[in-house]
Amino acid sequence: MTRARRSETFAEDLRSVIWWVLVGAAAGAIAGGVVGGIGGRLAMLLLRLTSSDDVLGMTSDDGFEIGVVTFDTVQLVLAMAMLGGINGVLYAAFRGAIRPRLRLPLWSVFAAALGGANVVHEDGVDFTFLEPAALAVALFVFLPGAAAALVVVLVERWSRVEPWSDRRQSVALGVAAVAGTFALVFAALVAAGALVLRRARLDGLAGRVGRIAVPAALVVVTAVSVWELVGESVRIVD
Template structure:
């Protein structure tokens, strides 16, 4: 098998790795976060969440649904990681932090909403919102570490010097990614202000 073909196969496996990481982080850590929030907000017990789960109750079907939801989002995250991997720059710690923030802020912004019960009933607000940002951020960090250390260790980010036009496209992509992240952060902060 040629090195190029091996790289393509490994890149194709990233969404599968994303599914496993998504199920573990989104499913297991998400379930633990829900347990903590339910214990801190006993008045929410027995109420139906915005996503159709009964708050404060641990059920096998609810846990399996959360694992499946985490796996599906993990596949999407794996595809996005493959698409943006070439935009990453700097030392490994910086790339890992960027992927964590790039996962946590936009995904958290999409999950946090001002209408419904989840963010008005579950308290404290800072912890509820924090969980919905930290869990996807943790997913991004774990996915990056697993993919870069296990799956793609032979193919470092970056590589040979690129032509000026390719570098310009990469910097343009980085600028777009930064703008999306900044807009998501501002929107998320606005939502928190509205909920407070």
């Protein structure tokens, strides 16, 4: 292979990897900011309305004063956009190892279980004083699952578009990805790893291993998370 051809192939690989990482980061930032950030605040508002007035003024587990809307909400949206961006990049990286018909249910259930297991706990304010407890648990299991589902929908939709064919769309994806802030650092690491695999011609092997390892890992993590989540939820609701 000539030097010019190697340079051309490298450029093509780089453009392809950057596109997929950009799509994942943008989808995740949008889903995280809208569902996790805005949706999370709306969920807390609903729980405030269904709880007694005693919760007013308390500081929630995520550091916000219950019953008060401040500029800190913007920080929550950005934080959720960052977490969503990481989720989106991971999905974009692993989607090829998951059968198309299983991508939406598997990724959504995985995120709902893992997110719920990390958020739902019997200590603290959110699941002790907010009522009804069952609604609080349901909302904070639903939100990460809904965000992950939106990630899948957006990534799969944008995967049908010719990469870099629409300048305005590419700019819009870049702007959305930037909203994920520090998720871009993670995205850069994933992009570098993917590029190394392509240049070493190991992407085919990684794909074959991934088709077995990725779904299995998602199922195992989901099962363990569900076990922890159910245990915490039973103690909270009781």
